Amino acid sequence: MILNKPYLLSEIKKLTPTVSSFVFSPQDKVSIDFSPGMFAMLQFKGEQLGETVARAFSMANCPPSPEFEFLIALVHGKLTSHLENAKVGDLYYISAPYGQFKFDFSEKNKFLFLAGGTGLAPFISMLRYIKSKGIKADCRLIYSVKYPDEIINKEELEAFGRSIGLKTTVTVTRPQPGDGWSGEKGHVNAEMIKRDAPDCADRISYICGPPAFVKALKDALISLGVNEKSIKAEMWGE
Template sequence: MTVTLVTRDEARLAFSCAEGQNVLAAAEAAGLYPPAMCHEGSCGLCQAHVLEGGYEMGPHTASALPAGPGGVLLCRCLPQGDLTVQLPCTDAQVGRHQIPVREAVIEAMGPAGAGAVALTLRLKPDAAAGVGADFVPGQYMELAIPGTDIRRAYSLANLPNWDGRLDFIIRLLPGGAFSTWLGERAAVGDALTVRGPLGHFVLDESSPRPRCLVGGGCGMAPILSMLRHMAEFQDSTPVHLIYGANREDELLTVELDELRATLPQLGVTLSVWHPAPGWAGFTGTAAQALEVHLAEAAESPDIYVCGPPKMLDAVIAVARERAVPEAQIYAERVQS
């Protein structure tokens, strides 16, 4: 059977799909890599809409599905015949190159706020890729549990470098496969494979507009990478950070102090939904903080938001209510 992907700019990408094979797997087998993350029907990054043809959906998280008729997740969509699928991305956002898989070792790990781990990996030298960590700030890597095929996607918090260093902030989810391994068995010196870089959640550096970066939970990792990139290149674009958390002990304040020193134009709103008495920052959700910021802004900024699904959906809803154009909203969900 044949699957045809139709991009937002009307490119048509056709490939064969075997019986029982999902659309994402078939696309990747054909050398096409649409935006995707978890490959398990939970993150929602591979959302699309079927235009023509029959299909079945494998196990998935209902909240990850896009709204509207024919809404599917490519990683769980099983064609029952020829299928035509509308993608929300452009042709340029569909990768054409095989995604690198490299070996790495755990160099350091430690607490990063309540219920999260800061994990540093060091890539092993590779004949094709060398020793460096080459990626664009905002992208992510898939990490595999040693000895298994279980992979989880986590955004990078550091900058590209020649040393092969990869920094992650990973929330430990009760019962999660990777969380259990990381929290109970992983140790410095352990080896694991990494696949990537992946993702298109990156800064539009051609835009003249101010930026508003909204992060929550481990969604702060790519936001930190973007801000560090701006600081490294002395980018003078006006930028405001909204950092949301449920409690104060979830906030990572050390990194923000460093960024304030290197990005003098950086404004920061620390938003805590349920603060302890005496909290001096903003009380409320990240979406509520964004509503205040947009009401005071002289023009609609480019909005970059990364965090748990509920936070992300609320932030996007506020942006739309405030008439921020869709083309100025960049979003990426983190696994929750």
């Protein structure tokens, strides 16, 4: 049964100019189990807002856990404007877990993760889970950001390369003169996937990002011979 429980905001960490990590802890310290990839509903009952606002956020932490960590783009909307001024100790309500975007290693252990922006969040949960459970998995991540300073948890992604053999490509779609970026540039496309995951038809593919990103990459995978049944997708934002 999914309960809507009180949680206190216990940690706020700025990860990039636009994305922060928010950790919420329950007063009862009871762990919630979920599959990496699933999401929670975060609810704020604000007096100033004069209404209850609830939004979905993918768990970035490793299950099971009493806490929830979300990687949230502060897009100046209803809930995110509130979060911009939130303080440790503030009260929220969370219900979880929800969703079908679930990490499943029962069938195959070869994965292709395609992330756009904060679409990285569920993959952080999956990678932390693979590492903590010692799962033998062959993981390929292609991660797209607009600007180099928007790369979330860069050091952790590099560390996954050493600990679980993750191979990562980060591509910057809006490189600027003088931004110091000398890596991959441009949108993720079929050519990039074919180059970095030539065996994509043999992998379970997970795509998470804005709707246009998810649609384009689903089409790209299908054009590369990937069976639609091997593709799982989650989308949000614009």
